[in-house]
Amino acid sequence: MGIETRKTYLSLLAKCPAPRLDGLFQALALKRDFDWLRVPEIGGVMVRGRMGGTGAPFNLGEMTVTRCAVRLSDGVVGHGYVQGRDKAKAEQVAIIDALMQTDQATGVDEMILTPLAKMAAEERARRTAKAAGTKVDFFTMVRGED
Amino acid sequence: MYVAVKGGEKAIDAAHDWLAEERRGDRAVAELSVAQIREQLALAVNRVMAEGSLYDPDLAALAIKQARGDLIEAIFLIRAYRTTLPRFGASAPVDTADMICDRRISATFKDAPGGQVLGPTFDYTHRLLDFALAAEGEPGVSEGEATAPAPGSADSGKAPHITEFLNKDGLIEVEPTSDDTPPDLTREPLEFPANRALRLQSLTRGDEGFVLGMAYSTQRGYARNHAFVGELRIGTVAVEMDIPELGFAIEIGEIELTECETVNQFKGSKTEPPQFTRGYGLVFGQTERKAISMALVDRALRWQELGEDNQGAPAQDEEFVLSHADNIQATGFLEHIKLPHYVDFQAELQLIRRLRTEATAGTEAGA
Structure with missing residues (x-):
């Protein structure tokens, strides 16, 4: 599995709503024998911006993040990094990350990642359509004195 | 100068119990949930996140509930919580x-x-109170939702x-x-x-x-x-x-x-x-x-x-x-002057009394 694939699904999982992931995760009844390499912990990440959008970086403020790491009984390691304070979600993401490196990858991809990606795309399309509905054209009126 | 005081524990406990009761308000009215604040008072939540300097809508909503809607108090709660978080690192600058x-x-x-x-946006609204909102009706679905986006829309x-x-x-x-x-x-x-x-x-x-x-x-x-x-x-x-x-x-x-x-x-x-x-x-x-x-x-x-x-x-x-x-620095310094300053003020009182005595003595001596 390439770095791009792993990066894509970890990014998808970090951002997806926890109840949605939980529903798919529970439905798949994944085997979950693992040891903690790092128990779930909640912390902050300093988010940076750039001056003028393109210039030098500055510190904007922090966001909450939960992370953990697991090792399956066969030694495969999975990492979970998720937005917000949600230890259960971080655990599920770490397990999924580990399973994606095993022969269960196809099943996990089909039953969890693909539906999550589809729902995220639909949600985004709904929101951009709403925004597009508020697109305006301003006409400059000719002023009397001109 | 602020000097530590002792005592008043019972009174403070009673004050905090009463605060919790007042926070709840009239029990005949349904209690607000944190999710309701997050979803329906989103701009207050945004302000608390921005000035609390921590992006977490659930925490900001909780802080607003706990602070009875006092946003600076809510920001204070978020700032205090923020200091307890280990720093995992810094993000790449957002694009x-x-x-x-x-x-x-x-x-x-x-x-x-x-x-x-x-x-x-609130722009181009008439800033007239909308009494329909007081009637607890659900707003209609806006145009965008009705028109389903074309797949692969540009x-x-x-x-x-x-x-x-x-x-x-x-x-x-x-x-x-x-x-x-x-x-x-x-x-x-x-x-x-x-x-x-x-x-x-x-x-x-x-x-x-x-x-x-x-x-x-x-x-x-x-x-x-x-x-x-x-x-x-x-x-x-x-x-x-x-x-x-x-x-x-x-x-x-x-x-x-x-x-x-x-x-x-x-x-x-x-x-x-x-x-x-x-x-x-x-x-x-x-x-x-x-x-x-x-x-x-x-x-x-x-x-x-x-x-x-x-x-x-x-x-x-x-x-x-x-x-x-920074409103937390400002409110901290401003509000501390309401806390006991008895020793300080005693000194001020003595000084004023002495000056008055001297001034009066001076006037009498000059007369």
């Missing part, structure tokens, strides 16, 4: 050109490429920055690029002179009312710099961070931001030709009043680097602006 915009307007270019998108919600078009003609100053680690005022005490990175960090978490007042003062003539809103955009951006144990970066979340770029007049200096200059505002959440204010104050504070005159205006004085922008 606002990649923002999926809910709103994106320009006051300078009518035909902005990518279009003018109003988004969910409209990605992304749009280029408008100031980049001016940049192509060299009519606006270029932002110097750099990847230097910016200073962090949550780690090092703020010292003067501050650089622009520190000023922007201070302004984005500064009190909305204070930053608004400072910005307004520049519009009224105190260091006037003729700002146009080149672009105002609100939307979501992904936050990416390097994960050492993975050896590559992943997106660890998605946050809503408001960005304001102003285009300001500049007559030129000894080294620069006449061109437009920039002010910049970037704030957590949908917080456009704050973002516009931040951009105006940022521009006013840049007088020195642009070789402009110091007009002695408050908005040009970085020590004045940055030292007073």
